[in-house]
Amino acid sequence: MELPTELLTQAHYWMRLTRALDERGAFLHKQSKIIGGYFSQIGHEAISVAAGLALGPDDVAAPMHRDLGAYLVRGLHPRRILAQFLGRATGVSRGRDANLHGMGDLSLGLIGFISHLPASTGVIAGVAHAFKLKGEPRVAMAFFGDGGASQGLAHEALNWASVFQLPMVVICENNQYAYSTPLARQMRIEHIADRAAGYGMPGVIVDGNDFCAVYEAASQAVERARAGGGPTLIECKTMRMRGHAIHDNMAYVPTELLETWARRDPIARIEALLRERGLLDDAGLAALLERIDRELDEAQAHAEASPYPDPSEVTQGVYAQ
Amino acid sequence: MTWDANLHAGVTTLAETGNAPLEAARELTYLEAIREALRYELRRDPAVLLLGEDIGVYGGAFKVTQGLIEEFGEQRVIDTPMTELGMIYAAIGMSFQGFRPVVEMQFADFISTGFDAIVQFAATNHYRWGQPVPITIRAPGAGGLRAGPFHSQSNEAWFVHTPGLKVVAPATPADAWGLLVSAIRDPNPVIYYETKYLYRSLKGPVAGGEAGLTPIGVAALRREGEELSIITYGAMVHEAMAVAADLERAGHGIEVLDLRTLKPLDETAILATARKTGKVLIVHEANRTCGVGGEVAALIAERAFESLDGPITRVAAPDTPVPYSPPLEDAHRPDAAKIRAAAQQLLEY
């Protein structure tokens, strides 16, 4: 299937924005403006953007720490994201939660995640369950990694989703590592998608660095879920191209593995496709990158000019009134 | 166990604060009061639904939800797979889409399997990104039923220590009803500790209706006295009342404060009774170390020290699992005799 031109150019923008925002954050971290943990997105842009674009405006997603693209696609502004990274009062969690955690805003159909992976998958099952009970044609999407797949909740939530035939799509980002732990220490099977059979749901394997492949699989699963066909598990094969977080030099990853995956870079892939179809040239790319740079300059200026949260508010908001 | 009319005193006062007309009070067991509270809220609010293992056709392990699936259907009384973690996470997700789920733990003991969902997700969410989590988790807890280490736990302190949660523990049918309705309507996650021991052994008047709500965060003075305060909750309220009646015959005025809500504690009521009698005996079925009693004692020591005429004293279970064999469980569980001995000692101090 050939994807429409507009979708591809849009996806290209979001993927480039994701990478640029990620790099901007890393730069701010180097300057000690962002402190604490910082998670790289490099290698995951096709997955998060494609999955995000496969959803409709009324759907709900629970992206995680490698899914910056999904937050952006759903309308979370880089201003609020950078302010969040900088711990400012204008950040998504108003300085309460760290880096990508807790970036929830239900008006954008976004659920903020907690560190405990894959907690959001359980919550998304509940969201999907609510859609089904209300008879609303909406879909809920969860994300988890190869590490998160080893947690009991991954099993409990997938089983739940299947038992109740919920409108749910699960994106498993298999990036070969969970912190320093390689896949082989996580499981004895090659494909996490094989587990779907055990839950009585379809399991799909896609090249996670190919935007078109992820988009097609995700759209089909979303459509199926919306039509009452139940949940799907989509395993996206990819590679985490940086350390687990910015402090980690990932000396444990073989260089050849990184070299192999570097040749499959998702952004290079979509740009090659766009050039092939006559939708992108050097000047077009330069203009796009410049536009993104300006947008991020503006977002960063806004974030840096934003106040820190008022310390006198530290005990406020624990309870809803 | 017999019904003590005094137990109702605090509730009657509370009923006067309601606006709606008082429905005819009914005599219900503690268990029936829970069921009727669920029915009341299921009828009133279409957003309310129940989740749990075996709660539908079977009516629940203790039959608390018996008859509800017949009245409300399987869309609102939902039998789930055996996953406390999945169930509580699902409840959180449902709450994000406007539902107010009430989740039944088959026994409070199994709540540990759902711990992450409660203490990590539900409890922190409003603070982190402002989205309330209006869920209620019913936890049938405590012992005295020869049910052994995994069906007798009083593990409420785990949650009392967690910011973002509310924890309630009714001792009477009226409060079983009134606190459950309040919990379901509360915009925060509430852990509702119901006492299995009282399910069928305790019967009492339940006002029902809007006037029968018990506010969260308000303790009830079950009995007034001048010499000593017993501060307690759950089944131990009844043991304390028996001791108070007994000591009254010996000429001692004993005050009994039923906490009803463990988080947030009713600091005003706790400090008032401590200042009034100057002698405080705290009683709970949960084991001693870092139990709710420790927090109550610290509060009194910090804020009512100058009124004290004796050491703040605790009667609690020892720090062991809850044993099965009757002589062992009896040795483990606080009761009127143990409370009386401690009260006597404190009176003589």
Ligand SMILES: Cc1ncc(C[n+]2csc(CCOP(=O)(O)OP(=O)(O)O)c2C)c(N)n1
């Ligand atoms: C329950 C739990 N245990 C430990 C951690 C600490 N931790 C954070 S991320 C991570 C690895 C996650 O790997 P994976 O799920 O594959 O996601 P990835 O970071 O590779 O995208 C670990 C161990 C955690 N977040 N949650």
Ligand SMILES: [Mg+2]
């Ligand atoms: Mg991984």
